[in-house]
Amino acid sequence: MSNKDSTQTAAKRLDVIIVGGGFGGMYATYKFREMGMKIQSFEAGGDLGGVWYWNRYPGARVDLPSIDYSYSFSPEVEQEWTWSEQFAAQPELLRYIDFVATRLDLRKHYQFKTRITSAVWDEARKLWTVETDRGERFEAPFCIMATGPLSVPKVPDIPGVEKFKGRLLHAGRWPHEPVSFEGLRVGVIGTGSTGIQIVQDVGPQAGELFVFQRTPSFTMPMRNVPLTPEYISEVRRNYAGIREAARNSTVGGTRPQSTRAFFSVTPEQRQSLLEDAWKQGGLAMLGTFGDLMVNEEANEQVAEFVRGKIAEVVEDPKTAEALKPKGYPIFARRPCLDSSYYETYNLPNVHLVDCITDPILEVTERGVRNASGEIELDMLILATGYDALTGALIAFDVVGKGGRTVNQKWVHGGRSTLGIMMEGFPNLFMTTGPNGPSALANIIRISEHDVDWIAAAITHMQKNGLATMEPTTQAEDNWMGVVHGLAQRSLINKAKTWWVGANVPGKSQGLTMFIGGFAKYRELCAAAVSDGYSGFTFGRAEEKTKERAEA
Ligand code: NAP
Numbered sequence: 001m002s003n004k005d006s007t008q009t010a011a012k013r014l015d016v017i018i019v020g021g022g023f024g025g026m027y028a029t030y031k032f033r034e035m036g037m038k039i040q041s042f043e044a045g046g047d048l049g050g051v052w053y054w055n056r057y058p059g060a061r062v063d064l065p066s067i068d069y070s071y072s073f074s075p076e077v078e079q080e081w082t083w084s085e086q087f088a089a090q091p092e093l094l095r096y097i098d099f100v101a102t103r104l105d106l107r108k109h110y111q112f113k114t115r116i117t118s119a120v121w122d123e124a125r126k127l128w129t130v131e132t133d134r135g136e137r138f139e140a141p142f143c144i145m146a147t148g149p150l151s152v153p154k155v156p157d158i159p160g161v162e163k164f165k166g167r168l169l170h171a172g173r174w175p176h177e178p179v180s181f182e183g184l185r186v187g188v189i190g191t192g193s194t195g196i197q198i199v200q201d202v203g204p205q206a207g208e209l210f211v212f213q214r215t216p217s218f219t220m221p222m223r224n225v226p227l228t229p230e231y232i233s234e235v236r237r238n239y240a241g242i243r244e245a246a247r248n249s250t251v252g253g254t255r256p257q258s259t260r261a262f263f264s265v266t267p268e269q270r271q272s273l274l275e276d277a278w279k280q281g282g283l284a285m286l287g288t289f290g291d292l293m294v295n296e297e298a299n300e301q302v303a304e305f306v307r308g309k310i311a312e313v314v315e316d317p318k319t320a321e322a323l324k325p326k327g328y329p330i331f332a333r334r335p336c337l338d339s340s341y342y343e344t345y346n347l348p349n350v351h352l353v354d355c356i357t358d359p360i361l362e363v364t365e366r367g368v369r370n371a372s373g374e375i376e377l378d379m380l381i382l383a384t385g386y387d388a389l390t391g392a393l394i395a396f397d398v399v400g401k402g403g404r405t406v407n408q409k410w411v412h413g414g415r416s417t418l419g420i421m422m423e424g425f426p427n428l429f430m431t432t433g434p435n436g437p438s439a440l441a442n443i444i445r446i447s448e449h450d451v452d453w454i455a456a457a458i459t460h461m462q463k464n465g466l467a468t469m470e471p472t473t474q475a476e477d478n479w480m481g482v483v484h485g486l487a488q489r490s491l492i493n494k495a496k497t498w499w500v501g502a503n504v505p506g507k508s509q510g511l512t513m514f515i516g517g518f519a520k521y522r523e524l525c526a527a528a529v530s531d532g533y534s535g536f537t538f539g540r541a542e543e544k545t546k547e548r549a550e551a
Pocket of ligand 1: 061062063064150156157158189190191192193194195197212213214215334355360383384385386439496497498503
């Protein structure tokens with residue numbers, strides 16, 4: 001059925017519409033069902049999982065400990081599920097998602113392979129009307145956009161990508177069937193978290209692997225280990241404490257953190273602390289000192305420590321030099337974890353193409369043409385990232401009061417109140433929105449927090465006979481003032497990354513995430529409630545009834 005036909009179709013009436021089948025959408029689906037609301041959830045993919053449904057590329061693995069990267073809202077799920085590794089690989093993450101969905105019977109609420117094409121606020125009827133690419137219409141007073149910060153893959157603006165006659169793959173839309181690299185000349189464009197995972201996995205399998213690197217990333221050893229039954233039992237006994245610690249931390253996880261200033265200890269102590277963190281692996285380096293993101297000199301010394309490690313591993317000095325990130329602070333680009341990334345460049349079939357000294361000019365029918373010549377390829381993998389943070393909500397028409405779209409509202413960058421609501425868009429809620437901690441903290445902790453906050457707001461409305469809720473302009477200005485004020489102090493602004501919108505041509509630049517930490521974020525969201533929702537205006541149910549009668 002076309003969209004045109006759909007305008008003739010009667011809309012199905014619901015209480016809550018939920019968009020997205022990732023961690024946020026799944027929890028929202030559970031939460032609102034348990035509240036007895038009539039819900040319908042939508043997901044563009046063929047099943048649940050969000051990024052983990054789409055990102056099936058070789059080597060895909062979470063780089064937060066699995067124990068942290070899991071739901072905390074269900075003691076049953078916590079007690080019944082067993083993680084096999086400290087950092088779970090994508091297939092295990094999908095098995096976990098399947099386990100949760102089955103255990104809590106979530107799939108029946110979802111319509112899969114369904115993309116929302118528009119969401120429009122009907123001011124007279126105080127309802128969101130949502131249309132799908134199947135030509136259906138749904139209406140509900142509440143709409144939850146659990147669309148995720150990394151759900152719109154970005155194809156690079158390199159001329160000729162569409163001309164390539166070999167196999168073209170995007171990491172974020174990886175095929176479901178196995179992909180063989182044996183004997184093939186494979187190219188990978190992009191060396192962020194995704195590219196690094198692909199390179200270390202595909203390097204030993206491919207005939208030849210050409211890594212097209214523009215900006216090198218800092219990556220540190222993951223040092224993944226299997227989890228023993230004893231460890232799992234201990235975690236199960238202590239889940240409540242583990243979750244409480246995570247909720248009260250800046251990153252929403254149990255990673256150790258320090259308030260120690262870099263220059264407060266001797267050079268020998270600093271070296272020894274960094275060596276320990278390197279050996280420990282994971283993101284331990286980030287927790288070694290408290291001032292790495294505000295003290296440029298401290299940051300540079302840590303960066304130099306990691307550059308030294310690259311030189312120790314990579315045998316060819318020219319390749320080692322090209323792999324060393326320079327010109328931006330460490331951790332200002334998302335830190336990556338690897339198991340054998342630098343070692344991969346010691347394989348004779350793996351070649352680094354430095355696109356700074358030898359820029360990509362175009363993709364041709366046969367491969368990639370750099371300034372120095374053409375490299376013929378059988379397969380080209382794009383690990384070129386996402387239109388992040390704001391991309392999902394500007395990819396379709398989300399139309400609020402007075403016909404204003406989110407696209408128009410966000411023309412100068414993501415703008416919201418608490419990262420959850422937007423002035424001009426009543427009863428529309430986001431999880432992990434662009435002005436919350438988003439990519440800077442554990443996305444599952446944020447999702448659970450945001451859904452709980454939204455559920456409390458809706459309960460407040462129900463109890464008080466309120467029909468609509470919307471942040472005031474003043475509250476939104478205040479929140480964005482907090483977000484921007486904190487952002488100015490951070491070294492994150494000194495790197496050109498998706499965190500600041502630099503990866504999408506024409507996108508408004510700047511750090512719009514809340515960098516005050518997850519615990520502080522929770523505190524500020526709780527304060528917005530405890531002061532009687534003074535930053536929000538509410539419309540009464542009676543007004544709604546009256547307006548309906550007049551309509
Ligand atoms: P990304 O960090 O944005 O990296 C994209 C890469 O593509 C960059 O190296 C970029 O180079 C390169 N690129 C883009 N356009 C290019 C062009 N025209 N020519 C040459 N190179 C180009 O994307 P990502 O690696 O997919 O990671 C995105 C985020 O997903 C991560 O930061 C992380 O939050 C998440 N992620 C997490 C995991 C995990 O948990 N382990 C794994 C994968 C991803 P420039 O920097 O020079 O633009």
